[in-house]
Amino acid sequence: MKAVGEYIIVKDEEIQQTNSLGLVVTQMTDNNIRYITGEVVSVGGEVKEITPGSHVYFDKVAGSGFRYEGERYKAIRERDVVITI
Amino acid sequence: MIEKEIIFNQDSRTRLKKGIDVLAEAVATTLGASGRTVIIEDQFGNPHVTKDGVTVANSVLLSDPVENLGVSILKQASQKTATEAGDGTTTSCVLAKAIIDACFENIDRIDNVTMAKQGIEDAAKAVVKLIERSKKKVDIKKLLQVASISANGDKYIGKLISDAYNEVGKDGVVTMDESTTGYDYTEVTKGTRLIRGYSSPFSVNNLRKKTVEYQNPLIVLSDHKIDMHERLHFAFEASIRQKMPLVIISELDDQVKLFITQNINQKNLTCNFIQPEGFGIKKFELLQDLAMMTGAKVISEMSGDSHSNIDASYLGTCKQLTSTSTETIMVFDDVDKTERQETIEWITNELKDSKNREERWHLEDRLSKLAGGVATIKVSANSEVELKEKKDRVDDSIHATRAALQEGIVAGGGVALLNAYQKISKAVVKSNDPSYKLGWSIMTNALPQVIHRIIENSGEQSDAVLYGMEGKNVGYDVKNRRYGNMFSLGIIDPFKVTKNAVLNSASVAATILTTSCVISNKRIKK
Numbered sequence: 001m002k003a004v005g006e007y008i009i010v011k012d013e014e015i016q017q018t019n020s021l022g023l024v025v026t027q028m029t030d031n032n033i034r035y036i037t038g039e040v041v042s043v044g045g046e047v048k049e050i051t052p053g054s055h056v057y058f059d060k061v062a063g064s065g066f067r068y069e070g071e072r073y074k075a076i077r078e079r080d081v082v083i084t085i
Numbered sequence: 086m087i088e089k090e091i092i093f094n095q096d097s098r099t100r101l102k103k104g105i106d107v108l109a110e111a112v113a114t115t116l117g118a119s120g121r122t123v124i125i126e127d128q129f130g131n132p133h134v135t136k137d138g139v140t141v142a143n144s145v146l147l148s149d150p151v152e153n154l155g156v157s158i159l160k161q162a163s164q165k166t167a168t169e170a171g172d173g174t175t176t177s178c179v180l181a182k183a184i185i186d187a188c189f190e191n192i193d194r195i196d197n198v199t200m201a202k203q204g205i206e207d208a209a210k211a212v213v214k215l216i217e218r219s220k221k222k223v224d225i226k227k228l229l230q231v232a233s234i235s236a237n238g239d240k241y242i243g244k245l246i247s248d249a250y251n252e253v254g255k256d257g258v259v260t261m262d263e264s265t266t267g268y269d270y271t272e273v274t275k276g277t278r279l280i281r282g283y284s285s286p287f288s289v290n291n292l293r294k295k296t297v298e299y300q301n302p303l304i305v306l307s308d309h310k311i312d313m314h315e316r317l318h319f320a321f322e323a324s325i326r327q328k329m330p331l332v333i334i335s336e337l338d339d340q341v342k343l344f345i346t347q348n349i350n351q352k353n354l355t356c357n358f359i360q361p362e363g364f365g366i367k368k369f370e371l372l373q374d375l376a377m378m379t380g381a382k383v384i385s386e387m388s389g390d391s392h393s394n395i396d397a398s399y400l401g402t403c404k405q406l407t408s409t410s411t412e413t414i415m416v417f418d419d420v421d422k423t424e425r426q427e428t429i430e431w432i433t434n435e436l437k438d439s440k441n442r443e444e445r446w447h448l449e450d451r452l453s454k455l456a457g458g459v460a461t462i463k464v465s466a467n468s469e470v471e472l473k474e475k476k477d478r479v480d481d482s483i484h485a486t487r488a489a490l491q492e493g494i495v496a497g498g499g500v501a502l503l504n505a506y507q508k509i510s511k512a513v514v515k516s517n518d519p520s521y522k523l524g525w526s527i528m529t530n531a532l533p534q535v536i537h538r539i540i541e542n543s544g545e546q547s548d549a550v551l552y553g554m555e556g557k558n559v560g561y562d563v564k565n566r567r568y569g570n571m572f573s574l575g576i577i578d579p580f581k582v583t584k585n586a587v588l589n590s591a592s593v594a595a596t597i598l599t600t601s602c603v604i605s606n607k608r609i610k611k
Contacts, residue, residue: 021318021321021322021325021353022325022353023321023325023348023353024347024348024351024353025314025344026347028340028343028347029314029340029341029343029347030340032313
């Protein structure tokens with residue numbers, strides 16, 4: 001699987017985070033949070049800053065999902081990404 | 086889908102009635118002071134002897150599906166009476182059976198079933214109004230009588246309960262618990278009760294009783310909906326640091342609830358959240374009262390509280406908190422007396438002037454929460470089985486006594502119903518519709534059945550006994566075999582019990598009357 005042009009393929013990952021008190025915070029219990037995380041699987045030729053294998057925060061309403069070999073992925077553009085880790 | 090068996094009209098009614106007859110007969114034998122006992126075989130084959138209508142009703146299960154539906158319908162009516170008023174299962178059953186019997190006898194004469202149903206329901210309401218006129222208020226002196234009667238004539242339990250109410254006053258709360266010392270005694274604590282239970286069953290920590298029980302919890306009060314869990318950060322922090330359970334009395338957004346439940350499940354938090362009572366300004370006042378007693382500050386939008394200026398000083402506490410699914414009882418060690426006393430005085434004065442019924446109700450509610458205490462009757466017994474039975478009995482009588490205190494008492498032994506019958510049979514029916522009239526008379530004619538049954542249970546001829554009975558509230562004491570004023574003989578029922586018995590039995594009968602088709606699941610014989 002190789003992304004085309006400006007597309008970035010990310011895999012949604014629900015990561016459980018704990019806050020300073022050790023309480024579990026998940027996407028379900030956080031409102032007003034716009035950016036969610038995912039692992040970059042593949043990037044197209046026109047993508048400059050993002051490399052496969054890195055983790056990014058991207059706009060949760062951006063892009064669309066698809067299924068490949070049973071796994072769910074999401075295709076987004078570089079401008080939807082805010083940070084890489 | 087399971088295959089269904091469908092039956093119509095006469096056939097369906099006859100079979101439903103068969104079930105109703107079986108249950109009503111089984112339960113009716115226990116009616117009255119001279120009622121008989123019933124022996125029930127439990128699942129292990131041991132005999133269980135009881136005189137309690139609810140227990141008898143609960144153990145009846147028939148193999149014929151339609152007959153069993155009849156049983157279930159009657160059971161529901163009687164259980165509804167029992168949960169609302171704490172007693173009256175048997176009376177409901179006897180009344181419902183009498184009405185249904187009359188309905189089936191006259192089914193060919195009823196042209197318009199809906200009108201007949203209306204007649205039954207209107208008559209039931211009229212009867213309740215009549216009985217309400219004859220009710221008397223319960224004062225502390227009569228309490229012992231009422232409590233003993235509610236405990237099926239057990240003077241000892243009656244005294245325990247009346248003593249408990251004497252301690253906490255009419256507005257107080259009486260509960261029950263197991264004794265650890267081997268003696269029965271009453272423990273009185275200053276406390277208050279909310280008519281709201283836990284919102285999430287995940288908070289339950291006493292699985293046997295399905296309750297949330299905390300010692301010295303931290304309490305958060307808020308009058309507006311908390312929409313982000315960060316807003317409660319200070320409370321979570323205090324609870325985790327001090328290793329104390331947390332109680333949140335506030336409206337919560339779904340996501341906040343989810344957050345809390347998730348963390349309870351992960352064992353990160355010990356927390357119970359409860360909806361506040363009331364709406365608008367009343368909610369605020371009730372929360373203020375709670376704040377005064379717990380030492381908490383109400384987080385309020387009105388005072389400009391925001392995320393940033395709230396700290397641990399907003400938290401309150403109490404000595405003990407117990408939440409069931411329907412109510413929460415908080416027990417306090419010591420409360421700031423002067424402020425509370427001032428509020429009590431203010432409310433008492435306000436009550437004198439207030440004419441508005443709604444307003445008065447709210448003030449009385451507040452007063453009972455502030456002034457009342459919580460008495461816990463500690464019950465002891467020699468064996469586990471005896472303890473369970475005794476606890477059930479004490480619990481029932483507490484409920485019945487509370488019902489009597491709330492709504493007063495009427496003559497017992499079926500006399501209140503008989504008096505209502507004598508009056509209402511002289512009254513003119515408002516409608517000219519023959520079906521309506523028939524429904525009305527079916528309902529009213531069922532009323533004397535209760536006293537008939539009570540007398541027959543004692544082994545005497547009811548007609549002969551009733552012949553010698555005249556006058557208001559005059560009845561027959563089946564135990565000592567003499568006539569007299571039921572109030573002075575101490576044979577009384579809580580008004581709430583009689584009221585609910587009449588209304589619920591009428592409702593069941595009306596439902597059965599309007600039924601002409603029963604669809605039941607086919608049973609596969611193995």
